[in-house]
Amino acid sequence: MADIKALPFAFPLKRGALALVVIDMQRDFAEAGGFGASLGNDVSRVTKIVPNVKRLIEGFRAAGLPVIHTMECHRPDLSDLPPAKRDRGNPSLKIGDAGPMGRVLIIGEPGTAILSEVAPIDGEVVIEKPGKGAFYATPLGDILKARKIEQLVFAGVTTEVCVQTTMREANDRGFECLLVEEATESYFPQFKQAALEMIRAQGGIVGWTAHLDDVLEAINA
Numbered sequence: 001m002a003d004i005k006a007l008p009f010a011f012p013l014k015r016g017a018l019a020l021v022v023i024d025m026q027r028d029f030a031e032a033g034g035f036g037a038s039l040g041n042d043v044s045r046v047t048k049i050v051p052n053v054k055r056l057i058e059g060f061r062a063a064g065l066p067v068i069h070t071m072e073c074h075r076p077d078l079s080d081l082p083p084a085k086r087d088r089g090n091p092s093l094k095i096g097d098a099g100p101m102g103r104v105l106i107i108g109e110p111g112t113a114i115l116s117e118v119a120p121i122d123g124e125v126v127i128e129k130p131g132k133g134a135f136y137a138t139p140l141g142d143i144l145k146a147r148k149i150e151q152l153v154f155a156g157v158t159t160e161v162c163v164q165t166t167m168r169e170a171n172d173r174g175f176e177c178l179l180v181e182e183a184t185e186s187y188f189p190q191f192k193q194a195a196l197e198m199i200r201a202q203g204g205i206v207g208w209t210a211h212l213d214d215v216l217e218a219i220n221a
């Protein structure tokens with residue numbers, strides 16, 4: 001079995017136990033008028049990685065490997081939204097408020113949807129998550145266990161918030177985690193760089209990082 005060229009050392013690929021997790025590639029983080037923009041961020045940084053995320057997803061599909069998508073979102077009655085999360089940062093549009101793309105980060109609203117270029121296809125798992133991490137208050141752990149998944153490749157946004165939180169949750173649950181550099185982005189370039197470095201530091205304390213072409217080459221070998 002080909003390893004994936006990675007840092008801090010080669011990732012020991014177990015093809016039958018590998019899945020891709022694509023974190024929160026939603027309109028609310030990538031388009032004007034969404035949640036990311038309401039927090040004062042330059043969302044164009046997110047749209048730039050969409051072609052890379054698409055290539056990664058298509059590579060996993062072509063290799064017959066599972067693709068799992070997550071969405072940060074809340075129930076319309078906001079019963080899964082702690083006031084501490086709703087009020088944090090004083091965004092111009094709070095979660096649940098009506099904005100140009102519907103109610104911000106609410107299940108079923110247009111802005112909450114995954115970007116069409118990287119949208120799930122029939123048969124792919126979609127995890128709706130109320131937190132930054134994808135394991136908190138979701139069935140993700142049970143789904144991965146049932147499918148005997150042991151290794152997770154990560155893509156999506158934002159690197160140091162929902163992606164890194166989920167990687168840390170996964171790492172603590174015993175998964176081997178790899179983050180694809182060109183398929184993740186932050187609103188802050190220095191935070192992306194710092195997250196990549198802290199993940200792979202200390203012998204891979206949280207996991208591995210790798211380049212998109214190297215991941216695609218290994219999974220399709």
Ligand code: TIU
Pocket residue numbers: 023024029036039072132157158159161162163187
């Ligand atoms: N604000 C920010 O960087 N991220 C989020 O609020 N959610 C995700 O990262 N998905």
